[in-house]
Amino acid sequence: MRIDHPLLGNRSRKTVSFSFNNLVYQGMEGDTIGVALWANGVKTLRHSEKNNEPRGMYCGIGQCYECRIYRSDIGLVKACTTLIKEGEKYYSLEE
Structure with missing residues (x-):
C-alpha cells in the first residue's frame, strides 16, 4: 500500500x-x-463541512486543500506535502 509520491x-x-x-x-x-x-x-483525513462527506488525498501535490489536517505544533497543514516527524501528533479537523 505504499505510494511513490512525485515530490519525494x-x-x-x-x-x-x-x-x-x-x-x-x-x-x-x-x-x-x-x-x-x-x-x-x-x-x-476529514469530512466536508457542508455534507459531512469523507475527504482524503485528491490532487497529491498541495493544490486542492482536500487533505488539510491539524498538526499539534503549528496548526493546519496539507497532509499530501507535509513530511511526518517522529512522535508528532496530527488530527482531523473534527477532533
Missing part, C-alpha cells in the same frame, strides 16, 4: 512513529503524512 525522492527505510486522531502509526522517514496514512490503510 529516494526515501529512507527508517521507521517513524506518529499519531493521527490519537492512534499510533508507523511510516517511513521521508513520507508525507498522507502517504504514511495511506500505507496504513487510512484514506479519510
